[in-house]
Amino acid sequence: MDEIKIIEIKKSVFADNQEDADHLRKSLKQKGVYLLNLMSAPGSGKTTTLIRTINLLKDKLRIAVMEADIDSDVDAVKIREATGVPSIQLHTGGMCHLDAEMTQQGLDNLALQDVDLVILENVGNLVCPAEFDTGAVRNAMILSVPEGDDKPLKYPLMFTVCDTVVVNKTDVLPYFDFDLDRCRANVRLRNPKARVIPICAKTGEGVQDFADWLLQEVTDWKKK
């Protein structure tokens, strides 16, 4: 296989991120490319979740992945080896988030004419990525059981901007003080419409629910 493409993202020079994001969203709509912005804290299992999800969807949708990371290309390599879909690594050069213009720099390196769905795996961080509209159709996030069910109280903006909260690592629920109902209630304090999807990326349990949601999302959006 070829080496993974690593894009060194440059800091945006334009001030109006919202304008950039709306512009990018419009341009992706014209191309028929659905962009999902997937966020989480470090170590929540984003990459494992993505691998499972992509393998459930890759016969139905043409998928590409952009892995944002401060450093290293381990995630992009893993995704491509485990799924075969195009995957590029975005190096943020120490930056803690991606904005729309940085997302655009990544997209410029994908063959978008052959893609229905681009998944952006944002920097592992519950604070800064929530503040910047990347131009995605939807924001989703993964909260893992060991992090605790109180995270919506502590990172309010992240849970406000996400329409879907995947609760990962449900296999270790017996070992942690994490209550799914309390988690749902805390999520809904921030976003009453958010859906909560419990999964275990390690065993695959529940991942079909997330894949079904995503397929429906992309299908509905294409019809709009």
Next chain:
Amino acid sequence: MDEIKIIEIKKSVFADNQEDADHLRKSLKQKGVYLLNLMSAPGSGKTTTLIRTINLLKDKLRIAVMEADIDSDVDAVKIREATGVPSIQLHTGGMCHLDAEMTQQGLDNLALQDVDLVILENVGNLVCPAEFDTGAVRNAMILSVPEGDDKPLKYPLMFTVCDTVVVNKTDVLPYFDFDLDRCRANVRLRNPKARVIPICAKTGEGVQDFADWLLQEVTDWKKK
């Protein structure tokens, strides 16, 4: 008990954080106050670790805690209720880190003449807090087992600036693909001198090692 004091931190207006940090460090040295900057990802167990550590040290050192958070005061309340030491909450107003001037704003609300050790629990974030010198004598961080032993590869600066890495939640080692030796090797790639202290804040196992290290640190520093 009185209500927890909540300080709404304002963004720093001064550009030179390094100068502010060096100035703060010098001023704290004159007062005999050791400042520890404790960082981690969300949900790593900072607060539980602190409670255990403070209860082991509070008869030997006069301790105060500053809890930085985007929102909520749950951590400051927990610390004070479980340890009895003075604890204040710093609200960062959405900001993802603390710099020296913001740390100073917090310290202005503590009775420093009665304190040997201030522990700053920074915002749960492996990216931005690593970029700003708070004026602390030492940076320490907590990496929890469920986050994975590869985090030093992905968040290089955090592990470079920390002298001590506490590995928490060792009770769940059997359920995760986390290897302590591999973790030590990854940490040392970033900081060859860093010490790695495995603990389980939930059961208390190993916390004495962290407390011993911290007591020795403060004692040695006071003699300098």
